[in-house]
Amino acid sequence: MAKFDENARPFSEKWLDERLGVVTLKKVLSTEYWIPKDINFLWAMGMVLAATFGLLLISGIFLLMYYKPDSALAFDSVNYTIMTEVGYGWLWRHIHGVGASVVFLIIYIHMFTGIYYGSYKKGREMIWISGMLLFVVFSAEAFSGYMLPWGQMSYWAGMVITNLFSGGSLEAYGLVEWIRGDYVPGDAFLTRFFMLHVLLLPLVIIGLIVLHFGTLRLPHVNNQKGEEIDFEEAAELYKAGKKKESKVIPFNPVFLSKDVFVMGVYFILFFYLVFYHFDFAMDPVNFDPADGLKTPPHIYPEWYFLWSYEILRPFPKDPGLIAFAIAQVIFFLLPFLDRSPNVAPASKRGLFNVWFWLMLADVLVLTVMGKLPPEGVWNQIGLVSALLFFALWVALPFITKAEKKL
Amino acid sequence: MKELKILGVVAAFTLLLYWGVEPFAHGQMHKHVEGHGFVYDGTADIEGATSAEKKEAKKAFWGEVNEIAKLEGNAAAGEAGFAMCMGCHMDGAAAMGGVVPPSLDHAGALYDKKYLIALIKDPAMAMNTDHKFADTMMHPMGPVMTMFMDNQSIADVVAYLKEKKAAEPTTKEAFTEACGRCHAMRYAKMTQLGDTPEFKYEKDALAHQIKVLEAQDGVKGYMGKLPPDLSIIIRARSAHFLETFVENPQTQLAGTSMPRVGLNKEGYEKVEAYLTEIGDPSKPKREELGPYVLLFFVVFSFLAFLWKKYQWRDLH
Ligand code: HEM
Numbered sequence: 001m002a003k004f005d006e007n008a009r010p011f012s013e014k015w016l017d018e019r020l021g022v023v024t025l026k027k028v029l030s031t032e033y034w035i036p037k038d039i040n041f042l043w044a045m046g047m048v049l050a051a052t053f054g055l056l057l058i059s060g061i062f063l064l065m066y067y068k069p070d071s072a073l074a075f076d077s078v079n080y081t082i083m084t085e086v087g088y089g090w091l092w093r094h095i096h097g098v099g100a101s102v103v104f105l106i107i108y109i110h111m112f113t114g115i116y117y118g119s120y121k122k123g124r125e126m127i128w129i130s131g132m133l134l135f136v137v138f139s140a141e142a143f144s145g146y147m148l149p150w151g152q153m154s155y156w157a158g159m160v161i162t163n164l165f166s167g168g169s170l171e172a173y174g175l176v177e178w179i180r181g182d183y184v185p186g187d188a189f190l191t192r193f194f195m196l197h198v199l200l201l202p203l204v205i206i207g208l209i210v211l212h213f214g215t216l217r218l219p220h221v222n223n224q225k226g227e228e229i230d231f232e233e234a235a236e237l238y239k240a241g242k243k244k245e246s247k248v249i250p251f252n253p254v255f256l257s258k259d260v261f262v263m264g265v266y267f268i269l270f271f272y273l274v275f276y277h278f279d280f281a282m283d284p285v286n287f288d289p290a291d292g293l294k295t296p297p298h299i300y301p302e303w304y305f306l307w308s309y310e311i312l313r314p315f316p317k318d319p320g321l322i323a324f325a326i327a328q329v330i331f332f333l334l335p336f337l338d339r340s341p342n343v344a345p346a347s348k349r350g351l352f353n354v355w356f357w358l359m360l361a362d363v364l365v366l367t368v369m370g371k372l373p374p375e376g377v378w379n380q381i382g383l384v385s386a387l388l389f390f391a392l393w394v395a396l397p398f399i400t401k402a403e404k405k406l
Numbered sequence: 407m408k409e410l411k412i413l414g415v416v417a418a419f420t421l422l423l424y425w426g427v428e429p430f431a432h433g434q435m436h437k438h439v440e441g442h443g444f445v446y447d448g449t450a451d452i453e454g455a456t457s458a459e460k461k462e463a464k465k466a467f468w469g470e471v472n473e474i475a476k477l478e479g480n481a482a483a484g485e486a487g488f489a490m491c492m493g494c495h496m497d498g499a500a501a502m503g504g505v506v507p508p509s510l511d512h513a514g515a516l517y518d519k520k521y522l523i524a525l526i527k528d529p530a531m532a533m534n535t536d537h538k539f540a541d542t543m544m545h546p547m548g549p550v551m552t553m554f555m556d557n558q559s560i561a562d563v564v565a566y567l568k569e570k571k572a573a574e575p576t577t578k579e580a581f582t583e584a585c586g587r588c589h590a591m592r593y594a595k596m597t598q599l600g601d602t603p604e605f606k607y608e609k610d611a612l613a614h615q616i617k618v619l620e621a622q623d624g625v626k627g628y629m630g631k632l633p634p635d636l637s638i639i640i641r642a643r644s645a646h647f648l649e650t651f652v653e654n655p656q657t658q659l660a661g662t663s664m665p666r667v668g669l670n671k672e673g674y675e676k677v678e679a680y681l682t683e684i685g686d687p688s689k690p691k692r693e694e695l696g697p698y699v700l701l702f703f704v705v706f707s708f709l710a711f712l713w714k715k716y717q718w719r720d721l722h
Binding site: 037040041042076079080083084090091094105109243244249253254257258260261263264265267268271272274275276280282284285287288298303306360364367368371372373378 | 423592691703706717
């Protein structure tokens with residue numbers, strides 16, 4: 001058994017250290033967790049995500065106090081009780097709605113930052129994979145949350161998305177009914193998505209965030225040049241006071257001070273949206289109560305699902321579903337499809353640079369096409385962009401294999 | 407500075423994305439309907455007529471309405487005519503052909519003059535729902551066409567309304583008189599029968615509910631289906647949609663049985679204000695709290711910036 005100092009004051013640092021190892025913990029997780037100095041504000045997006053998740057969690061807890069998971073009561077519990085009767089209920093709801101939308105914008109920025117700087121390979125594969133798991137579970141979380149107000153879009157998006165599980169020609173309607181707990185979305189559907197949204201998925205997300213942070217610790221984060229840094233050596237320099245020469249900084253307080261500044265600026269934008277510009281995140285169609293007899297003229301998912309929705313749409317039923325399924329998981333494979341030995345910003349990587357910007361533009365075009373009604377020229381643009389999406393993935397191993405070592 | 411350049415790229419892509427999925431996509435999804443400032447002279451009806459025959463009929467009808475509008479109305483003479491209106495439009499009126507005739511207490515303030523003329527001349531034509539009737543006499547208010555046969559008497563009644571029934575309504579009165587006979591507003595505890603009273607005994611509450619159901623059946627029979635509850639319609643439709651829809655329902659939903667109610671600009675603003683009070687009650691609170699929250703984060707960012715400067719002071 002370890003030795004305990006009899007005279008240590010309860011809850012003093014020493015007392016806690018002997019019991020919990022807080023001094024070591026603090027070093028490992030914060031004051032001697034080394035971050036490269038050569039980074040820009042894009043490296044603050046991870047903490048911005050964590051903070052936004054925190055806001056979603058807090059606002060969600062407040063909403064949960066008044067929300068009623070019952071298909072007869074849900075709509076009015078949100079739109080009347082929370083919006084009218086509960087003090088500041090509207091504020092929590094707007095924060096939650098805007099947060100759910102904006103978190104995806106930041107996730108996409110965070111992902112494309114990783115792709116641009118090659119932060120997913122050479123020891124950073126698990127960071128990428130845990131990040132992608134977060135993306136998938138966040139998507140499920142957003143979808144299940146969207147069901148809860150039980151408006152027209154909740155209902156019909158729920159109908160359309162669960163229908164996908166019939167697997168086209170497989171006609172697995174039994175599976176669809178099993179998921180819904182009914183022939184059509186109804187009370188059972190709502191209560192199980194409620195459970196997923198407020199309990200199971202948030203638990204998984206919290207676990208995955210811990211995993212994601214864990215995966216960062218050994219490989220350390222990348223930097224603007226993709227330079228391989230000897231962290232031990234650089235840390236010694238820093239600790240010896242040679243801060244100018246050292247290529248690293250401690251997470252706390254140096255990197256954190258920049259994170260907090262970026263977060264502050266981000267929150268100005270965020271709360272501007274919450275107070276003055278929330279419609280983009282709270283679709284007007286969903287302010288009509290769910291009506292199984294009245295299909296809305298346009299059914300579309302929230303903007304962050306549009307690109308993959310558009311990969312489903314332009315193809316015939318079965319190939320469309322297969323394409324859709326592949327699109328959901330293809331980003332997981334990025335570390336293995338990129339065959340180049342270089343960790344460097346895309347701008348230094350020749351053809352990969354073209355690949356990166358084409359991919360970004362393509363996902364953007366797919367997103368916009370996914371919202372437009374499927375008619376005329378939009379169909380063709382959608383089809384071409386969907387094909388380009390797959391062509392880019394097929395080309396990736398070849399162009400990266402051919403890449404010269406820097 | 408390099409970071410600003412990167413920020414520029416991120417912002418440009420974000421704005422492009424926003425433009426694509428919001429203004430652009432919605433512009434493509436919904437046809438644009440031009441409003442006409444809540445004046446009613448038949449132009450839109452004539453343009454929107456579904457057959458050559460209807461077009462001629464509408465041209466003739468609105469031509470005459472425009473003529474009547476030029477007559478000098480005599481309010482005193484109109485008062486006698488108005489007594490005939492009161493036969494149906496009285497307090498506690500019974501439903502006529504499905505709907506309860508509205509109170510006219512603020513008709514002069516709420517409705518457009520030409521619309522009122524048109525309404526007395528031929529209700530179905532004025533409401534632009536003549537497609538629903540083989541003979542516009544069959545409209546629940548059709549009988550009015552036999553009461554005011556000459557143009558001068560129409561001008562007189564309208565002059566009376568515009569003079570004596572022009573007190574400014576509250577926003578709630580505007581909604582009740584213009585929309586509330588067909589549309590319920592459950593977030594304001596209003597049904598097609600008006601405010602729901604407080605009942606001491608459940609029996610009475612249930613009896614009232616039955617009356618409401620009967621009234622709704624009446625409206626349903628007349629309209630084809632029960633018009634939607636308007637509690638949060640203000641958030642379910644864009645301001646432009648609501649405005650142009652109320653002005654002329656046919657332009658947004660061709661073939662709809664919703665009548666044009668003929669609100670003038672001030673009247674519509676009152677109704678819109680009421681829809682906002684009930685459907686978006688946090689609006690004033692948002693506007694009040696917003697600046698403080700933003701100010702907080704501006705100060706927060708400024709202090710964080712100083713902290714960052716301090717922490718990074720001898721790194722480069
Ligand atoms: C809510 C979800 C997420 C949170 C809270 C989160 C948080 C973080 C944090 C704090 C960092 C370190 C600082 C930084 O580079 O920003 C980081 C790095 C990273 N994340 Fe995430 N992340 C999330 C989702 C994702 C997703 C969806 C992906 C990609 C599929 C991803 C991939 C990465 C990568 C590759 C890095 C390393 C960056 C580098 O080495 O430079 N993360 N994440």
